[in-house]
Amino acid sequence: MNLGTELTYGNSEDLFFLEYNKRKGHFTMSIDHIHGQYELYYLFSGERQYFIKDRTYPIQAGDLVLIPSNELHKTSDTGVPNHARIVLYYNERYFDSFSKEEAALLRSPFLGLRSVLRLTHQERLRFEQLLYGLLQEVQEQTAGHELPIRHAAAEALLFAARHMINSKPEPNEGSSPPSPAAAKAMEIASYIAEHYREPLTLDELSRQFHLSTSYLSRTFKKFTGFGLTEYIGITRVKEAQLKLRETDERVTEIAADVGFESLSQFERVFKTHVHLSPRDYRNQYGQKR
Template structure:
């Protein structure tokens, strides 16, 4: 029996969860992504732009993508229709029963130099057989299927970790166009200068692009609006300061580049779905 076009297993509170989609036509993520889970992404077919932190990657069939927790990321359309992908989300609680060296092995790819690992044909066959078997277990829900899914997810993470460890340092990544590379430069600049005053007109002048062209191209290659990305970058740093310091919230907003506190509160809530005060209080309760 053919797989459904969409399958899900688990939720955000489970040690791991799985999300599978087979999409026809053109598609870009409508929501921003920044969460505490580790994310292992595999593209069965098609082609995507994958923006992670401050860089655009062109992801093709047979690519594994590693996204650390609390890293801004988003996929968008490259102009090539139809794609099929699976994502395994992993919580810190997944690693609690493991030995330290096992945890370090599985987490190494998320902190390593390669966000994207392209698999050789024989390795594609191996991982796809494993993943499709896991998806059939999720779809059929035969007796004991949860045990089978847990086992398969562990095998997939181990396979991905070994592939990442064996990946040659000198292997060239799939190159992006000069236009996409320019957007990488702009995103990197924002990541380094988010405390400063950043505007569309100022950035367009700095990078010798018209405001309309910069705005349109940044959205095309990263999936984010320029002002939206500046806000998310600032809020990510604000979250760190709220977790790790006792600075007053209004001072935190100034430290990360907001000139207006009410604007900071509005952007913080739009990104995190809660107020800065609630975020800090919730984090302190978990300590």
């Protein structure tokens, strides 16, 4: 089946949408690192580095990656060119059409201990058959194509859920022991996740971890895909999103609580990563009280 280099179905406003890309050369994910959809990522070929929350995973062809909604993540280059991948996105409202028990099962892959599922050869063949059938429907768009697309979207989640139930491997399946430099980058990321409310600068972190500023900055970027200042900002924005959705706290108070020095800095960084102002985000996603 000739899929070309890119296919899409739907958009971020839909209950379900997908992206397929076959990329030549080297590629690192751009700035959109947090979104409200659940994300199922599958790598057909090549290899990638996937940073999720505060941990880096080496991803190889045949790996299935599961990202909860509003979780910080980014893929980056490993030095090996060319890769093909598909990403399925599920809006929270996607699960409303199922019974309570069915919705819990389909959502369960995103709520477990593992972010990466490494498929066996037989599992990979079966899952890729499902995905290629889905992509064929997207590409050809014959009469009634939306029916098998909806079916395949749910079947992909069911496949992941059953894999997690039946295999019972160790947490963080698909990862390998990190190098000392990668382990240090993840240690720094974990520290930032715990101390994001505090003033954090490159100089302060360099002293904290007994590293030169240039080495810390270079190593963190290499193994997470993020610049240090970018990661600190995104971590604070993620926490601010939670407060905007679930509390009535004033925007100025939220800005200070998550570590921003000023309201203007908060609004600028928030809009950079979320593409909405904090107030517009609350109006759109906040709980109705």
